[in-house]
Amino acid sequence: MNITVFGGTGRTGSEMVRRALQDGHEVKMLVRTLNGEPQAGLTRVQGDARDAATVEQLIAGADAVVSALGTDATTTLSEATAAMIAGMKLHGVSRIVTIGTAGILNSRTQPGKLRYQSSESHRKVTFAAEEHQRAYEMLRASPLDWTVVCPTYLPDGDAVGGYRVERDYLPVDGQQISTGDTAAFAYAELLKREHVGYRVGIAY
Numbered sequence: 001m002n003i004t005v006f007g008g009t010g011r012t013g014s015e016m017v018r019r020a021l022q023d024g025h026e027v028k029m030l031v032r033t034l035n036g037e038p039q040a041g042l043t044r045v046q047g048d049a050r051d052a053a054t055v056e057q058l059i060a061g062a063d064a065v066v067s068a069l070g071t072d073a074t075t076t077l078s079e080a081t082a083a084m085i086a087g088m089k090l091h092g093v094s095r096i097v098t099i100g101t102a103g104i105l106n107s108r109t110q111p112g113k114l115r116y117q118s119s120e121s122h123r124k125v126t127f128a129a130e131e132h133q134r135a136y137e138m139l140r141a142s143p144l145d146w147t148v149v150c151p152t153y154l155p156d157g158d159a160v161g162g163y164r165v166e167r168d169y170l171p172v173d174g175q176q177i178s179t180g181d182t183a184a185f186a187y188a189e190l191l192k193r194e195h196v197g198y199r200v201g202i203a204y
Contacts (some may be wrong), residue, residue: 003190004062004093005029006049006069006080011156012099013068015183016190017042030058049080056087064095064190071128081135085142094145097190099182102152102170103129104136105201115170136199148199149186151177159184167198174203 003020007013008029020027021041028043036044047054049069059065065084071077081098088096103116103123110118116129123129139146152170157178164171165185185202189195 001025001063001191002061003027004059004065006055006058006065006067006084007099008066008068010068010070011179012151012154012183012186013066015159015180016066016068016187019183019187028058028062030054050076050083052083052086055080055083056090059084059087059093060091062091062093064097065093066186066190067096067098068186069099071131073127075131077131078134078138081138085138085144088144089142094143095190095193096139096144097147097149097186098135098139099186100136100148100150100199101129101132102150102174102201102203104133104148105150105170105199106168108169108172145193145196147189147193147195147197149182149189150199150201151182152201152203153177154179154182157181163202163204165195166201167195168201170201171203174201177203 003025008017017027026041030047031044034046069077105115107113107115107118107120115121136148152174153176157180159180163181
């Protein structure tokens with residue numbers, strides 16, 4: 001499989017790239033700076049995820065797209081997501097898995113609200129969650145086969161298993177999930193397509 005990855009140098013994205021290469025897939029990854037040792041199966045392309053032409057060229061020839069882009073106090077995430085959707089439509093690519101945040105899952109205590117909008121969240125600054133919501137709403141309105149993986153508190157850590165997932169909600173009493181297990185689940189979901197058209201909460 002040919003997989004195009006955005007955010008592949010981050011904590012979760014890099015683990016997804018590692019798993020894809022280990023399984024023999026071809027990975028094309030957008031990077032801000034060209035560095036690192038050559039790896040079999042990996043093509044690094046320097047560019048900006050907000051640039052529609054760059055994104056479109058990166059998606060050409062892909063079988064699936066992964067976005068592990070975070071938020072950086074700008075509109076990079078929403079701009080990049082719009083570019084990805086346009087590029088995927090242009091090249092006939094349907095499958096995309098993105099890493100979101102538990103803040104955009106549904107609130108259990110306040111129906112009709114998302115977690116970051118409700119008393120379930122302790123966020124004082126909501127810009128990042130709002131950016132993730134914008135990205136999610138773009139995907140939801142698109143014809144793509146999308147899945148948004150929504151981890152809660154995300155410390156570094158290996159994949160150990162034993163996590164729980166739930167569509168559109170955070171598993172009850174979920175407190176955290178490692179970067180390793182988030183990547184393991186997201187990578188498996190990319191291939192298995194068990195939760196197409198859903199946000200998926202993940203936690204121990």
